[in-house]
Amino acid sequence: EVQLLESGGGLVQPGGSLRLSCAASGFTFSSYTMTWVRQAPGKGLEWVSAISSSGGTTFYADSVKGRFTISRDNSKNTLYLQMSSLRAEDTALYYCAKGVLRYSQLWGQGTLVTVSS
Amino acid sequence: QSALTQPASVSGSPGQSITISCTGTSSDVGGYNYVSWYQQHPGKAPKLMIYDVSNRPSGVSNRFSGSKSGNTASLTISGLQAEDEADYYCSSYTNSSTLVFGGGTKLTVL
Numbered sequence: 001e002v003q004l005l006e007s008g009g010g011l012v013q014p015g016g017s018l019r020l021s022c023a024a025s026g027f028t029f030s031s032y033t034m035t036w037v038r039q040a041p042g043k044g045l046e047w048v049s050a051i052s053s054s055g056g057t058t059f060y061a062d063s064v065k066g067r068f069t070i071s072r073d074n075s076k077n078t079l080y081l082q083m084s085s086l087r088a089e090d091t092a093l094y095y096c097a098k099g100v101l102r103y104s105q106l107w108g109q110g111t112l113v114t115v116s117s
Numbered sequence: 118q119s120a121l122t123q124p125a126s127v128s129g130s131p132g133q134s135i136t137i138s139c140t141g142t143s144s145d146v147g148g149y150n151y152v153s154w155y156q157q158h159p160g161k162a163p164k165l166m167i168y169d170v171s172n173r174p175s176g177v178s179n180r181f182s183g184s185k186s187g188n189t190a191s192l193t194i195s196g197l198q199a200e201d202e203a204d205y206y207c208s209s210y211t212n213s214s215t216l217v218f219g220g221g222t223k224l225t226v227l
Contacts, residue, residue, distance in 0.1 A: 035216075037163075044120070045155070045163065045206050047216040059214055062118065095162060102210040103153035105174060107162040 002026035002106060004096050009111030016086050020111055022079040022096030030054075030074040033100050036081050038092035039110070048094070049081065050101050059101065064090075086115045121146065121207055121219035128225040134195040137222045139207030140188055145217055147188035151210035154183055154192045157221075158203045166205075167192060194224070202226040 008020040022034070036048040049070040050059045058070050069082040079096050091114050097104030122140040129135040139146065139154075146152055150170045155163040165174050167183035170190060180195045190209070194201055207219040 037218075044204075044221040045157075045208075045218040047208070047218060050216070061215060099165075101214070102149075102151040102216070103165060103168040103208070104163075105165050107164070109162055 004098060004106060004108030006094065006096050006108045006111035009094065009113045011114045011116065012086055013117050014087060014115055016115070017082070017084040018086065018113060020081040020083065020094055020096075020113070022081075022108060024077045024079065024098065027098070029072075029077040032098045034070075034072060034079045035097045035099065035101075035104050036070060036079075037095045037097060037104070037107075038090075038113075039095070040089075040092040043092075046092070051079070052101075083113070086113075088115050091115045118145075118211055118213060118215060118217045121209060121217055123205075123207060123219035123222045125220070126223045126225065128227055129194075129197045130227045131197050131199065133197050134193060135197060135224065136194075137192045137205055137207075137224070139190040139192070139209075139219045141190075141209055141217070142188055144213075145209040145211040146185065146190050148212055149210050150185065152183065152185055152190040153208050154181075155206045155208070156201075156203045157206065163206065197226055199226050 035050040051070045067085045093110040095110045097107045099105040154167040157163045171183045
């Protein structure tokens with residue numbers, strides 16, 4: 001079964017750091033661009049970051065550039081999002097998704113990040 | 118990058134057709150044929166319904182169709198069914214090599 005399983009979310013203080021993971025299974029992970037999209041409670045979708053299939057090219061939204069780092073380990077079929085200097089406005093459900101840069105065919109169920117003191 | 122503009126809500130009766138608009142600029146919607154549409158039911162992950170303006174992924178009903186004119190893309194759902202009630206989001210590739218989403222549209226099936 002094709003599946004994406006996010007983990008690593010939790011409660012973190014403003015200014016803190018967190019690393020999210022997304023474990024992929026059921027497809028050739030190394031062939032796909034992977035994306036992180038977030039959704040603040042009760043709000044819409046916000047594109048966060050994407051990484052090419054090889055990991056050689058990364059893309060970021062202006063809102064997270066310089067604070068978040070996307071990476072992947074194709075040998076472990078895992079996508080990561082290292083988040084630092086976290087702010088209250090980063091509070092959201094973070095989804096990982098598989099596809100190409102311009103659209104995502106499959107989404108995980110998300111992991112919740114709460115930034116609060 | 119500003120969010121694409123979608124109506125906050127639309128509604129229709131079973132069997133009717135509805136259209137959801139998604140307005141951007143020449144830097145995103147108008148500049149590329151890379152608009153996609155996602156359906157999201159409450160508490161669920163988004164599901165891809167349309168990609169590259171008008172293409173349907175395998176398994177998506179042909180009641181869903183997409184189009185684009187200038188800086189505005191549209192999603193049309195024909196033969197409305199109760200299970201179509203959900204939030205719908207458009208997204209577009211941008212000239213900054215990023216993606217931008219619309220604010221979302223809540224579809225109510227009356």
